[in-house]
Amino acid sequence: MFTNILLAVDGSEHAIRAAHIAAELARCHKASLRLVAAYDPVPPYLGEPNLQIILDAQLKEADKNIAKTLGMLGDIPGEVTYEVLQGPPAEAILDAAKLQACDLIVMGSRGLGQLTGLLLGSQSQKVVQHADCPVLIVK
Ligand code: ATP
Ligand code: MG
Numbered sequence: 001m002f003t004n005i006l007l008a009v010d011g012s013e014h015a016i017r018a019a020h021i022a023a024e025l026a027r028c029h030k031a032s033l034r035l036v037a038a039y040d041p042v043p044p045y046l047g048e049p050n051l052q053i054i055l056d057a058q059l060k061e062a063d064k065n066i067a068k069t070l071g072m073l074g075d076i077p078g079e080v081t082y083e084v085l086q087g088p089p090a091e092a093i094l095d096a097a098k099l100q101a102c103d104l105i106v107m108g109s110r111g112l113g114q115l116t117g118l119l120l121g122s123q124s125q126k127v128v129q130h131a132d133c134p135v136l137i138v139k
Contacts, residue, residue, distance in 0.1 A: 002029045006102040008093050008127070009037045009082075011065035014108025016072070018138035022106040023073040025136075026080075034100050035069060035082035037062040038092035059084060090126035097133060106136045 007022040009015055026033045039058035042051050062084040070082065085092040097105050110121045120128070120137070128135050 002031045002104045004032045004034065004100060004102045005029075005104045005106060006034045006036060006093065006097045006100065007069070008089070008105065008107035008123075009035050009062075009065050009069045010089070010108075010111045011061070011068065012108055012111045014110045014138060015065075016069070016108075018106050018108045018136075019069045019072060021136065021138055023076060025104070025106070026076050026078055027074075030077050031104075032079040032081070033073070033076055034096065034102060035066055035080070036085060036093055036096045037066050037082070038085045038087055038089040040088060041086055089123045090130070093123070093127055094130055097131065103133050104136060105131055105133060106138065109137045109139045 002025060005022055005026055007019055022033060025031065039062050042054045066082045066084065083096065085096060093105065105127060107124055107127060109119060109124055111123060113121050124137055128137065
């Protein structure tokens with residue numbers, strides 16, 4: 001049923017649970033798995049060298065989260081790809097899903113945000129609201 005699954009990766013506990021489920025689905029459906037990690041654009045008014053320092057730290061963090069997630073997926077029969085994108089996470093996830101013609105987006109209900117008590121974080125809310133394909137939200 002699913003052939004091309006996008007997994008949104010931010011290193012949170014919820015996203016890790018989402019990764020296990022996405023991997024299981026990819027195995028069951030012999031689907032490709034597309035990992036996406038996004039980082040927020042750095043405001044240019046911060047100037048150099050701050051801009052580059054923050055950008056490097058964000059890229060390093062995103063790469064670390066992708067590597068950690070790749071390491072826990074287990075065997076996936078289909079293609080596994082990953083990308084680190086600049087932009088507000090929900091937009092990056094929605095754009096990537098469209099561009100890669102994904103037929104399922106898997107993500108956590110919450111991420112690294114500090115506001116406890118919310119059922120859905122702002123990024124999962126936006127993706128559910130605007131996605132053209134089914135979205136699996138993992139609690
Ligand atoms: P908020 O960010 O609104 O304070 P939160 O961090 O608890 O709340 P979200 O950011 O919506 O919640 O995270 C929900 C899910 O969205 C995560 O489990 C992850 O799958 C995905 N996600 C969040 N941020 C990113 C990101 N930067 N890159 C890729 N996926 C992300
Ligand atoms: Mg968040």
